[in-house]
Amino acid sequence: MVLTALLGAGLAIYLSIPESPASEIEQARSTIQEAKKNIHSDFVPPSLHEAELLYDTAMSKWKKENERFFLFRNYDTIVVLARKSKELAMDSPRLASLHHDDFAENLAVDLEELGVLSKKHQWLISKLPIDKRTSNLFARGTIELAEAYQALNRGQMKESRRIVDDARKNLEQSVHKTLDLLENYFESFPVWEKTAREAINQSARSRSTMILVDKMAARCEVYSKGKLVAGFDAEFGPNWIGTKHYSGDDATPEGVYKVTKKKEGRNTKYYKALLIDYPNPSDKVRFNEGIREGRIARNAKIGGLIEIHGHGGKGTHWTNGCVALLDSDMARLYSLVSINTPVIIVGSLTPLDKIINQ
């Protein structure tokens, strides 16, 4: 009888033990683990965070239930939580992938776009006499772009995005300022075009020689009887955007001039030189207006001694306003021209949109 009672009690106890949620918990745990392995740490979706939270809650409740006397344990809620956790974890890689793919594509597009912007404007930035702040912004932007690529190569996509956004700000600001400078300068383009065309036509009509200097192209060309007969690379003053206003402004003048003197040997330290008649009447009017309007200091001088001379070929704009050519080119030019040869100096013969897109 005792034995029967013992067996009966044992069976009753065995049948009363609630089924543990071990299987559901294990499934949730392994699904979360698998999802985390397949999701980039920068793109963990909210669903996976929620899955982990539900799992932690299930474990906490399980621990609490296990502290109770076995007959009073109830694992139903834990099973529900574990199943929900698994469900959310299972869908997480898909959601992460959607976000990741969009993000990665946008990042790649932006990196490429900024790379092109940087390369395109590197040429302009290096060519133009822009202010130090603009130049520094561009330098900072290009360094940040390189840094963004480094971050991307290490799998730091969000960090790469942050740096790209900084790079974009700096690059676009510097490009914007540079384009502003150019757009203001190129307001004179119609005048340059007209002046050059008229001079070339006059060269044709009078069957004479003229010199045409294109500052943006950094070229000095010779026309004879309206036809181009020679062209040389040229260098100007560092402040070459815009015409000359006064002595010491490091600007190369723009306008219609003529050769007033030919110098060589001891008469010049620049191998050979062609002195031009800067300042012409327009230059004088502009200078006086500048003084009157306070744009030029009262004690400033208009300057002079602007020449086309040798010792060029330095790869930069370095003169005080003169036009510098390689000695060999200067020798040729010198032989082609004479006193009173017209010298036309313009900003550009190529329109701005073509220059920017070249």
Added chain:
Amino acid sequence: MKINRLAILPVLVIFPLLTSCGKVPQAEIDAATVAVENAKTAQADLYVQAEFMALQDSLSAVMAAIETEKSKLFKSFKDETEKLTAVVTLAGQVAANAQMRKQEMKAEAETILAALMNVMTENEALLVKAPKGKEGRAALEAIKGDLDVITSGIADAQALLASDDVINALNKVQALKDKADAINVELTGVIEKYSARRK
């Protein structure tokens, strides 16, 4: 009376069975939890991500196994205790690996930084060597500006290293070095051009 004693007997036999058999290895659980936290403090989640994830999962698996045992009538935590000890060992290894990886990256950043400083010193020397006067001035003004930006960047990178942000420091110094190298080439070219011109 005799019948009452006999009726109580099954309960007296069974009850001890239900309440004994295996204590939860709380000390080992605490040790394993602390060990995993220490691995996180060692930035294992940053430097050895996959290893750290596997470590966390190992601990989760053992904790689930412990609750599974607690759910049973007859409990034994022998296996779980061993696994917890293994987690502690693994956590130590993961923390060490993280520190090693971090030191490797830090050394890489410092090597690049040293090389960068050398290039910058060379660039400064080239600037001094460059043609004085108007001939070199214009070209070198722009380069000087770029060097200033790099110098400022070096300070940022050093600050990142000092604050233990090694990965971002490494990204920055590599980008700065590339720029400094490009400037070195440019400066050398400028000087060679002017020197050739003088000959």
